[in-house]
Amino acid sequence: MKLLGIVILLMLALVGMFALLNWQALSVPVALSLLVGVVDMPLGLMLLAALVLLVALLGLYVLLLRTAMFTESRRMANELATQRELADKAEASRFTELGAHLDREVAGLRELISQGQAQSDSQAARHDYALQQAMTESTNSLAACIGQVDDKLDQALSHG
Numbered sequence: 001m002k003l004l005g006i007v008i009l010l011m012l013a014l015v016g017m018f019a020l021l022n023w024q025a026l027s028v029p030v031a032l033s034l035l036v037g038v039v040d041m042p043l044g045l046m047l048l049a050a051l052v053l054l055v056a057l058l059g060l061y062v063l064l065l066r067t068a069m070f071t072e073s074r075r076m077a078n079e080l081a082t083q084r085e086l087a088d089k090a091e092a093s094r095f096t097e098l099g100a101h102l103d104r105e106v107a108g109l110r111e112l113i114s115q116g117q118a119q120s121d122s123q124a125a126r127h128d129y130a131l132q133q134a135m136t137e138s139t140n141s142l143a144a145c146i147g148q149v150d151d152k153l154d155q156a157l158s159h160g
Contacts, residue, residue, distance in 0.1 A: 017077055019044075026045055027044065027045055028042060028043075028044070028046060029041055029042050030043050032046070
Protein backbone atom coordinates (compact mmCIF):
# COMPACT_ATOMS: atom_id res chain seq x y z
CA MET A 1 0.00 0.00 0.00
CA LYS A 2 1.29 3.46 -0.79
CA LEU A 3 2.11 6.08 1.82
CA LEU A 4 -0.94 8.21 0.96
CA GLY A 5 -3.27 5.24 1.47
CA ILE A 6 -1.71 4.52 4.86
CA VAL A 7 -2.11 8.18 5.90
CA ILE A 8 -5.79 8.20 4.81
CA LEU A 9 -6.52 4.98 6.73
CA LEU A 10 -4.75 6.37 9.80
CA MET A 11 -6.83 9.59 9.62
CA LEU A 12 -10.07 7.59 9.28
CA ALA A 13 -9.09 5.47 12.28
CA LEU A 14 -8.38 8.63 14.30
CA VAL A 15 -11.79 10.13 13.35
CA GLY A 16 -13.48 6.86 14.30
CA MET A 17 -11.68 6.77 17.67
CA PHE A 18 -12.60 10.43 18.26
CA ALA A 19 -16.27 9.66 17.50
CA LEU A 20 -16.27 6.66 19.88
CA LEU A 21 -14.59 8.58 22.69
CA ASN A 22 -16.96 11.54 22.30
CA TRP A 23 -20.19 9.65 21.50
CA GLN A 24 -22.08 11.37 24.31
CA ALA A 25 -21.24 14.83 22.96
CA LEU A 26 -21.95 13.83 19.35
CA SER A 27 -25.40 12.46 20.16
CA VAL A 28 -26.75 15.54 22.01
CA PRO A 29 -29.74 16.92 20.04
CA VAL A 30 -29.64 20.57 19.03
CA ALA A 31 -31.90 22.78 16.90
CA LEU A 32 -30.57 22.73 13.30
CA SER A 33 -31.71 25.05 10.50
CA LEU A 34 -32.11 23.22 7.16
CA LEU A 35 -33.01 26.25 4.99
CA VAL A 36 -36.66 25.16 4.80
CA GLY A 37 -37.21 24.58 8.49
CA VAL A 38 -35.70 23.86 11.90
CA VAL A 39 -35.13 20.27 13.13
CA ASP A 40 -33.90 18.90 16.50
CA MET A 41 -31.11 16.36 15.75
CA PRO A 42 -27.61 15.52 16.99
CA LEU A 43 -25.20 17.79 15.12
CA GLY A 44 -22.22 15.50 15.72
CA LEU A 45 -24.00 12.46 14.25
CA MET A 46 -25.14 14.48 11.26
CA LEU A 47 -21.55 15.66 10.58
CA LEU A 48 -20.22 12.12 11.14
CA ALA A 49 -22.82 10.75 8.68
CA ALA A 50 -21.83 13.45 6.15
CA LEU A 51 -18.15 12.46 6.60
CA VAL A 52 -18.96 8.75 6.08
CA LEU A 53 -21.02 9.62 2.99
CA LEU A 54 -18.18 11.79 1.64
CA VAL A 55 -15.60 9.01 2.22
CA ALA A 56 -17.90 6.49 0.50
CA LEU A 57 -18.37 8.81 -2.49
CA LEU A 58 -14.62 9.45 -2.72
CA GLY A 59 -13.96 5.70 -2.52
CA LEU A 60 -16.47 5.11 -5.32
CA TYR A 61 -14.85 7.89 -7.36
CA VAL A 62 -11.38 6.38 -6.88
CA LEU A 63 -12.74 2.95 -7.83
CA LEU A 64 -14.32 4.37 -11.00
CA LEU A 65 -11.08 6.19 -11.88
CA ARG A 66 -9.05 3.02 -11.40
CA THR A 67 -11.49 1.01 -13.50
CA ALA A 68 -11.36 3.63 -16.26
CA MET A 69 -7.56 3.68 -16.05
CA PHE A 70 -7.30 -0.11 -16.32
CA THR A 71 -9.79 -0.16 -19.19
CA GLU A 72 -7.86 2.58 -21.01
CA SER A 73 -4.58 0.77 -20.32
CA ARG A 74 -5.97 -2.47 -21.75
CA ARG A 75 -7.35 -0.62 -24.79
CA MET A 76 -4.00 1.06 -25.39
CA ALA A 77 -2.15 -2.25 -24.99
CA ASN A 78 -4.47 -3.85 -27.56
CA GLU A 79 -4.04 -0.89 -29.91
CA LEU A 80 -0.28 -1.03 -29.45
CA ALA A 81 -0.28 -4.75 -30.23
CA THR A 82 -2.38 -4.07 -33.34
CA GLN A 83 -0.03 -1.29 -34.45
CA ARG A 84 3.00 -3.50 -33.79
CA GLU A 85 1.42 -6.27 -35.87
CA LEU A 86 0.69 -3.82 -38.70
CA ALA A 87 4.26 -2.52 -38.53
CA ASP A 88 5.62 -6.08 -38.64
CA LYS A 89 3.43 -6.88 -41.65
CA ALA A 90 4.51 -3.67 -43.40
CA GLU A 91 8.15 -4.47 -42.71
CA ALA A 92 7.72 -8.03 -44.00
CA SER A 93 5.98 -6.63 -47.09
CA ARG A 94 8.84 -4.20 -47.67
CA PHE A 95 11.37 -7.03 -47.35
CA THR A 96 9.36 -9.16 -49.77
CA GLU A 97 9.12 -6.25 -52.20
CA LEU A 98 12.85 -5.56 -51.84
CA GLY A 99 13.62 -9.25 -52.49
CA ALA A 100 11.42 -9.23 -55.61
CA HIS A 101 13.07 -6.00 -56.81
CA LEU A 102 16.53 -7.48 -56.26
CA ASP A 103 15.50 -10.65 -58.11
CA ARG A 104 14.31 -8.53 -61.06
CA GLU A 105 17.53 -6.52 -61.04
CA VAL A 106 19.70 -9.66 -60.89
CA ALA A 107 17.69 -11.20 -63.74
CA GLY A 108 18.18 -8.00 -65.76
CA LEU A 109 21.92 -8.04 -65.07
CA ARG A 110 22.14 -11.71 -66.08
CA GLU A 111 20.33 -10.87 -69.32
CA LEU A 112 22.74 -8.01 -69.99
CA ILE A 113 25.71 -10.25 -69.24
CA SER A 114 24.42 -12.98 -71.56
CA GLN A 115 23.75 -10.40 -74.30
CA GLY A 116 27.24 -8.98 -73.83
CA GLN A 117 28.75 -12.45 -73.92
CA ALA A 118 26.76 -13.30 -77.06
CA GLN A 119 27.96 -10.09 -78.71
CA SER A 120 31.54 -10.75 -77.70
CA ASP A 121 31.30 -14.36 -78.98
CA SER A 122 29.85 -13.06 -82.25
CA GLN A 123 32.60 -10.46 -82.57
CA ALA A 124 35.26 -13.07 -81.76
CA ALA A 125 33.81 -15.38 -84.42
CA ARG A 126 33.84 -12.53 -86.97
CA HIS A 127 37.42 -11.66 -86.05
CA ASP A 128 38.43 -15.34 -86.31
CA TYR A 129 36.80 -15.55 -89.75
CA ALA A 130 38.47 -12.32 -90.85
CA LEU A 131 41.82 -13.59 -89.52
CA GLN A 132 41.39 -16.90 -91.35
CA GLN A 133 40.49 -15.02 -94.52
CA ALA A 134 43.55 -12.80 -94.14
CA MET A 135 45.75 -15.84 -93.46
CA THR A 136 44.29 -17.64 -96.48
CA GLU A 137 44.89 -14.61 -98.67
CA SER A 138 48.42 -14.22 -97.27
CA THR A 139 49.09 -17.93 -97.81
CA ASN A 140 47.74 -17.75 -101.36
CA SER A 141 49.71 -14.58 -102.05
CA LEU A 142 52.86 -16.14 -100.58
CA ALA A 143 52.29 -19.33 -102.61
CA ALA A 144 51.83 -17.21 -105.75
CA CYS A 145 55.04 -15.31 -105.01
CA ILE A 146 56.91 -18.55 -104.34
CA GLY A 147 55.47 -19.96 -107.55
CA GLN A 148 56.68 -16.93 -109.49
CA VAL A 149 60.10 -17.12 -107.89
CA ASP A 150 60.21 -20.85 -108.69
CA ASP A 151 59.21 -20.16 -112.29
CA LYS A 152 61.88 -17.50 -112.62
CA LEU A 153 64.47 -19.83 -111.12
CA ASP A 154 63.42 -22.57 -113.50
CA GLN A 155 63.67 -20.15 -116.44
CA ALA A 156 66.99 -18.85 -115.26
CA LEU A 157 68.36 -22.39 -114.86
CA SER A 158 67.00 -23.55 -118.17
CA HIS A 159 68.58 -20.55 -120.04
CA GLY A 160 71.70 -20.52 -118.36
